[in-house]
Amino acid sequence: MSNHNEIAVSCFMILGIVMSITILLIGLIVPNVFALAKAKETLDVNKVGNALIRVGNYTGAIKYLDKVLTIDPTNVLALSDKGLALQQLGNNREAILYLYKALTIDPHNPFALSNKGVALQQLGSYTGAIKYYNKALEIDPNNVFALTKKGNSLNNLGNYTGAIKYLDKALTIDPANVLALSNRGLSSDYLGNHTTAITYYDKVLTIDPHTKPKKLETSRIAK
Secondary structure (H helix, E strand, O other): OHHHHHHHHHHHHHHHHHHHHHHHHHHHHHHHHHHHHHHHHHHHHHHHHHHHHHOOOHHHHHHHHHHHHHHOOOOHHHHHHHHHHHHHOOOHHHHHHHHHHHHHHOOOOHHHHHHHHHHHHHOOOHHHHHHHHHHHHHHOOOOHHHHHHHHHHHHHOOOHHHHHHHHHHHHHHOOOOHHHHHHHHHHHHHOOOHHHHHHHHHHHHHHOOOOOOOOHHHHHHHO
């Protein structure tokens, strides 16, 4: 009889252990399942917002990015993308607020650093913009966007020779980059090298016939 009692006690003990482990696992798994579902939802909505930015629908993008930020207010990608969208809509001061928040969370995010540089550049703060492009380039020296925008800022500051250094590096990495080609032509134009400028402008027109570089007509007359 005692053996039966011992077996029953053992069974209850084993059952108790199994139940405890099950409860523990449920406590670990269920929150993670919800967290993964939340992360997937955030990622999916963020992708839509980013896609809308790429096709130029900045207002639509902001609606989706706001949904992401409602779910996850510290989502660096959504904050950076919203900053970019606002910047493209001309709301540079508001854009800077979102980019500042993104950089507070992740100070080494090259995307947010570059976009804050652009927002400052559009406000006429070329020196301030270069500061952020430099930070982005410290993290990623081959960041074509940061190289090109730094070249553009240097052009605006009248440092055309300095601009060429960064634009040439950008074009070594991405020879078909229209923005870098346009700015490289502009640098040569301002330095009086109109024939060289035309070479770059013609490359722009070969890639995108609808683009009209700023100094194209001046260069052709000068030639």
